[in-house]
Amino acid sequence: MSTTTLNPVTGSLQPTLDQVITQPFLRRKKFITTILLALLIISTMAVLVFHAYIAWTLARPHIDPLHSNPLKAVHLPYTNVSFPSQNGKSTLEGWFIPAAASAKTVIFSHGYGGNREEEWVPLYTLARELHKQQYNVLMFDYGYVNPTSNRLMTGGIQESKELLGAIDYIKQTTGGSIYIWGFSMGAGTALQTALQQNGDISGMILDSTFLLNSDTLYQNINQSVHVPKYPSLPLVRMFFPLLNGISLHQVPFTKVTTTSYTMPIFMIHGTSDNKAPYALVESMFKQQHNTASKLWILPNAQHELLYRAEPKTYVSRTMDFLNGIQPTLTAVQVDAGIPSSL
Structure with a gap:
């Protein structure tokens, strides 16, 4: 046409x-x-x-600057410290709070978006309670907290190397039993760290455990x-x-959640946690064979607000857990032939 x-x-x-x-x-x-x-x-x-x-x-969460320090907040003398991560990729800054003639140290492992003082937990209050019980305390910032470090949040991959660096620092300076008290992603990081350590961790308290999957x-x-x-x-x-x-x-989620850890672990979680399901923690606890491990599920408690839900019970249960753990000898003490009853 x-x-x-x-x-x-x-x-x-x-x-x-x-x-x-x-x-x-x-x-x-x-x-x-x-x-x-x-x-x-x-x-x-x-x-x-x-x-x-x-x-x-x-990978770049907003972090508020430090507002205080142990001396101002809870009248605890402290020392500014720095140490490298175990893989040497970052340098960490923190505070060491000594207890008189103590060989026991608790290392706080803070959560995502927080820093060494995490006031909503609140870490200063827990540091004071630990000091009363004659525990040294190490409070430090993970590498991604420091805006000048160019480090990024890695879901525990690099942070576990940094926590291992904190453990090495305590081994070299104080020695004695080392306990990790982790919060949220800091608790998940503690579990990743426990997969890599060689018997250096005597016990762990895990508050509102968060793992990336x-x-x-x-x-x-x-x-x-x-x-x-x-x-x-x-x-x-x-x-x-x-x-x-x-x-x-690269986050070893399956291995972390299915491993039976050698050290005793106190897992604490709330049923109203909208960031990390408590069912996962219950499942993880079933994998544990250490008879000293404990699980405490708080009804209606929210993520990282477990202390605020039941302050007195929280303190008494966590301190009883720590004080009930048999001290672990360091490699130096073993080589020196020190008996385990000390």
Whole structure:
């Protein structure tokens, strides 16, 4: 079918009526298709950028500056200390609070988004209680807390090496039994550290244990911004190593949650914890074979607010747990032939 006709006057070709009608329609269709394609590209880019931003901020949490110190907060003399991580990739800063002639030390392992003083726990109050019970206390910041260190949050991968560095520091300066008291991701980091240590940890208290896996990651993202699990979760997990240089798949979640640890562990969790499900902690506790390990589930208690839910009971139970642990000899003491009853 011809799309043009011959003009009998001018002898030139001219469009038919069908062509006159069809051409504007085709132009409009092409224009609309182009607009829709552009909108699709822009929307896709916006989605990708949004999830890349989530992955970027996840490794760079906002940290408030220190507001006080042990002397000002609870009248405990302290010393500023620094030490390297066990792998030498970071230098950590902290406070050492000595107890008179004590060879027992508790190392606090703070949570994500917090620092060595984590006031909402509150760590100063617990440090004072430990001091009364003749425990030295080490409070330190993980590497990602220091804005000048260029370190990123790694879900416990690098942080476990930093906690091992804290353990090495205590072994070299004070010796004696070492206990880890971890909170939230700091508790998850303590468990990752326990997989790597060589009998240096005498016991652990784990408050509101948080471990990064697909479920907990999505649960926490969704509290800040409501997004569908798919494709949001795969996109964040894809962008995290691209932007931060480390993959969250490196977190040994399965090994951490299925291991029976040699040291006694006191696991404390709340049923209203909206960041870390208490069912996971109950499952982990069932794996433990050390008869001194304990589990305390607080009804209606929220994430990292367990002390505030029942202050007196919290202190009495945690101190009873620590005081009931048989002291562990260090390698130096073993080599010296010191009997285990001391």
